Amino acid sequence: MARYNLWQNQNLVAAAEALSPAARAEERGAFFGSIAGTFSHLLWADLAWMSRFEAGEAPACGVTGSAALFADWEAFKAQRAETDARILAWAHALGVAELASDLAWYSGTLGRDVTRALGLCVAHFFNHQTHHRGQIHAMLTAAGARPGDTDLFVMPEDVGR
Template identity: 55%
Template structure:
């Protein structure tokens, strides 16, 4: 088994752990506090959470061979609005990511991922390994924004250091 495949599996476990930590911290806030515009790229804690939920679905669809997942994965920073529904979806998505990572083989790293970000004539192809790494890098980037917003709001997520993963 490739060391990189093992790294991706580690990142999937880290992703689930960190999402759980951030959701638990956000549980201590009111709905209004989660949706309050805090000047981040997507505005609020909730909208940033929703962006990650959407983007994870988009990449998983691409990894499964759907070059046009934007047709079936609706973009919305406002949905779900219900916090309980979001938590259920986040847990399910993290389980999907874990299952995807567990199912990876070294040969999966050799292909390309293709998609059409701007319409029919804008096909993009990138090495699968780069796209797989991007999934986790993107999550870390936006989770850092969520962590900062939660901390500023008085909620305290767990440490984010990878060696602290149990």
């Protein structure tokens, strides 16, 4: 799933490059507003989860500020690529036994401490990415961009290797 994440983020970012900055920022009725806002939220969430998985620093804002966190497109692309490489390295090092352990963190969204199985959190992490990339894909298509394939079975073998 980390390889798929990398592949699809590259796919959607490349498709979004065909749009003007105004088209990426245009309000489209999605939960995070625009293509750019949804990309920003997704990167924010990936960084938040990676901070939990690796016991590192979380993004400076909460979910309500996530759509505006990465407003500069070039900076977003650089951070997206860096984060995807980080996710890939983390996933390659993750062991099966670790997935059965618990992960504990403070959830700003829920306003309380949470403990869940790491395996469930990892499944949520990748599912969340797919959910929001689906929204981005729909907005890109409606805006006239043409993302590439998204089917897992057609992912090139060399992605992320």
